[in-house]
Amino acid sequence: xADATTQHIAIIGAGLVGTxxxxxxxxAGYAVRVFDAAVxxxxxxxxxxxxxxxxxxxxxxxxxxxxxxxxxVVESIEAAVTGASYIxxxxxxxxxxxxxxxxxxxxxxxxxxxxxxSTSGLPASSFTEECExxxxxxxxxxxxxxxxxPVVEIVPAPWTDIDTVARTRTLMDxxxxxxxxxxxxxxxxxxxxxxxxxxxxxxSLFEQGYASAADIDRTISHGLGxxxxxxxxxxxIDLNAPGGIEDYARRFGPMFAGFAVDRRTSRWSDEGIxxxxxxRRAALPSAALEARRAWRDERxxxxxxxxx
Amino acid sequence: xADATTQHIAIIGAGLVGTxxxxxxxxAGYAVRVFDAAVxxxxxxxxxxxxxxxxxxxxxxxxxxxxxxxxxVVESIEAAVTGASYIxxxxxxxxxxxxxxxxxxxxxxxxxxxxxxSTSGLPASSFTEECExxxxxxxxxxxxxxxxxPVVEIVPAPWTDIDTVARTRTLMDxxxxxxxxxxxxxxxxxxxxxxxxxxxxxxSLFEQGYASAADIDRTISHGLGxxxxxxxxxxxIDLNAPGGIEDYARRFGPMFAGFAVDRRTSRWSDEGIxxxxxxRRAALPSAALEARRAWRDERxxxxxxxxx
Numbered sequence: 001x002a003d004a005t006t007q008h009i010a011i012i013g014a015g016l017v018g019t020x021x022x023x024x025x026x027x028a029g030y031a032v033r034v035f036d037a038a039v040x041x042x043x044x045x046x047x048x049x050x051x052x053x054x055x056x057x058x059x060x061x062x063x064x065x066x067x068x069x070x071x072x073v074v075e076s077i078e079a080a081v082t083g084a085s086y087i088x089x090x091x092x093x094x095x096x097x098x099x100x101x102x103x104x105x106x107x108x109x110x111x112x113x114x115x116x117x118s119t120s121g122l123p124a125s126s127f128t129e130e131c132e133x134x135x136x137x138x139x140x141x142x143x144x145x146x147x148x149x150p151v152v153e154i155v156p157a158p159w160t161d162i163d164t165v166a167r168t169r170t171l172m173d174x175x176x177x178x179x180x181x182x183x184x185x186x187x188x189x190x191x192x193x194x195x196x197x198x199x200x201x202x203x204s205l206f207e208q209g210y211a212s213a214a215d216i217d218r219t220i221s222h223g224l225g226x227x228x229x230x231x232x233x234x235x236x237i238d239l240n241a242p243g244g245i246e247d248y249a250r251r252f253g254p255m256f257a258g259f260a261v262d263r264r265t266s267r268w269s270d271e272g273i274x275x276x277x278x279x280r281r282a283a284l285p286s287a288a289l290e291a292r293r294a295w296r297d298e299r300x301x302x303x304x305x306x307x308x
Numbered sequence: 309x310a311d312a313t314t315q316h317i318a319i320i321g322a323g324l325v326g327t328x329x330x331x332x333x334x335x336a337g338y339a340v341r342v343f344d345a346a347v348x349x350x351x352x353x354x355x356x357x358x359x360x361x362x363x364x365x366x367x368x369x370x371x372x373x374x375x376x377x378x379x380x381v382v383e384s385i386e387a388a389v390t391g392a393s394y395i396x397x398x399x400x401x402x403x404x405x406x407x408x409x410x411x412x413x414x415x416x417x418x419x420x421x422x423x424x425x426s427t428s429g430l431p432a433s434s435f436t437e438e439c440e441x442x443x444x445x446x447x448x449x450x451x452x453x454x455x456x457x458p459v460v461e462i463v464p465a466p467w468t469d470i471d472t473v474a475r476t477r478t479l480m481d482x483x484x485x486x487x488x489x490x491x492x493x494x495x496x497x498x499x500x501x502x503x504x505x506x507x508x509x510x511x512s513l514f515e516q517g518y519a520s521a522a523d524i525d526r527t528i529s530h531g532l533g534x535x536x537x538x539x540x541x542x543x544x545i546d547l548n549a550p551g552g553i554e555d556y557a558r559r560f561g562p563m564f565a566g567f568a569v570d571r572r573t574s575r576w577s578d579e580g581i582x583x584x585x586x587x588r589r590a591a592l593p594s595a596a597l598e599a600r601r602a603w604r605d606e607r608x609x610x611x612x613x614x615x616x
Binding site: 121143144148149150151153178180181182183184186187188190191192193194195196197198199200201202205206209210211213214215216217218219220221222223224225226227228229230231232233234235237238239240243244245246249250253254255256257258259260262263267268273274276277280281284286289292293296299300302303304305306 | 429451452456457458459461486488489490491492494495496498499500501502503504505506507508509510513514517518519521522523524525526527528529530531532533534535536537538539540541542543545546547548551552553554557558561562563564565566567568570571575576581582584585588589592594597600601604607608610611612613614
């Protein structure tokens with residue numbers, strides 16, 4: 001637990017992602033100051049209350065009122081950033097918006113403060129170059145919603161100080177997130193590149209008519225995804241051959257490499273998208289999407305509760 | 309529940325996979341006859357007891373003694389197959405062995421019986437061509453251990469009857485597995501092709517030094533894998549854009565396609581394997597692999613229990 005009487009956390013941008021971050025830091029005991037020009041105090045507290053009440057039903061938080069009391073909505077970036085030890089920026093995914101907001105954060109940054117951006121696609125080098133304190137800016141990319149999915153990808157720009165990366169990692173560890181550190185920038189970082197590789201193969205098999213989208217989904221939801229919810233792919237293969245990962249690589253590496261030969265190179269085709277859409281909408285009408293998202297978040301909370 | 313007084317299930321080959329299959333069918337109420345020239349009655353019952361006792365601790369089965377009483381060890385393929393309604397073949401992954409065992413099963417096959425092979429890599433067309441009843445042979449590929457991971461890939465040979473596929477799917481549904489049907493053969497089927505695609509990208513990032521194997525693992529175990537334990541990749545993206553999968557494909561398809569440009573083509577390199585092995589063995593010494601496998605199975609059982 002942090003000492004809430006000392007430095008606070010600033011959240012800039014309070015959409016879905018920024019709201020989730022507010023919960024992450026307030027849950028860990030931090031005082032949180034939130035600024036979003038388009039969000040009122042009432043609407044933010046309302047969304048926070050709903051999310052925290054749901055978490056309390058799964059015993060993922062204890063005292064909703066105390067957590068809520070740590071969150072303050074302020075009227076400017078200056079008011080949020082001044083005196084903050086860490087700033088989590090979660091504004092729109094537009095490079096010029098990120099650049100302007102980063103410049104404003106930069107102006108009010110305390111001498112020791114660091115800044116993480118929630119961007120999933122923009123490298124920090126594309127919007128922090130002009131900042132005076134650019135060595136203290138990094139990407140800190142969460143998955144939505146950050147209060148239910150703990151991973152955070154920390155991706156430094158070429159000018160990000162190594163100490164900024166180390167302190168962001170420590171902070172994320174301390175607030176119960178699962179930080180991952182990249183040594184340098186790459187499009188998609190790690191998480192979306194892994195998702196993209198799996199999706200490409202899934203689309204390739206679907207577009208070639210090997211199976212329905214529902215059946216392809218089941219190979220993950222009733223197969224690979226069970227282990228992957230508590231072990232990554234390297235640990236999985238390390239345990240799947242008598243002699244560990246090296247033994248596994250010698251046995252199965254050539255087989256996996258061979259699959260690439262049969263992989264279709266055109267994916268995400270219009271025809272494939274149309275067929276997948278028809279199948280998904282038959283299984284789940286558009287009008288039911290929102291209810292299914294709520295179901296997903298309930299499942300996530302039940303899963304996290306089961307891990308305790 | 310099946311009526312155990314009528315037709316039984318035959319299990320040919322009682323290694324790790326065949327033992328798991330025995331549990332799957334006996335748990336569902338079937339009488340099971342097991343043949344493996346190298347396995348004694350005592351050693352099989354001992355392994356079954358241990359696995360079932362562990363499942364009982366997680367309330368995944370009720371009456372271990374009753375389930376055990378349904379399993380009979382017999383002395384020949386003929387004794388196992390004669391009168392069986394379904395035969396699950398799980399012998400060694402060697403095409404000539406599969407061919408010989410399939411021929412022997414074929415000889416004693418009841419007029420209505422069907423045969424599924426547990427192979428993960430050999431297409432049914434490579435070892436069932438000479439069988440008189442080849443239309444009733446298919447691949448029914450489980451994940452290890454089949455009594456804890458429900459997915460089964462049903463992959464027909466060109467000569468497999470469509471009714472064989474349909475009946476295998478129904479049987480797997482009825483015994484609580486999660487069947488997936490492929491329309492035709494492809495190397496690796498679906499599950500291992502999806503795993504292979506993700507592993508290739510993971511190795512590519514690791515070999516280029518973007519992150520440690522442990523951190524790459526975390527993007528799955530604390531990120532993508534949480535949702536994937538109860539939803540497949542298509543359903544995941546269907547819920548991740550306001551307008552569903554079509555909306556998602558338009559927004560993010562081009563981005564994912566772009567990642568392929570930065571993908572290194574040589575993976576599973578000797579140097580990468582050596583580095584990954586060094587990292588994994590520092591995290592988990594070889595002597596601890598077996599204990600970690602037991603931990604994995606405990607986690608799987610706890611996960612399945614939480615899904616109930």
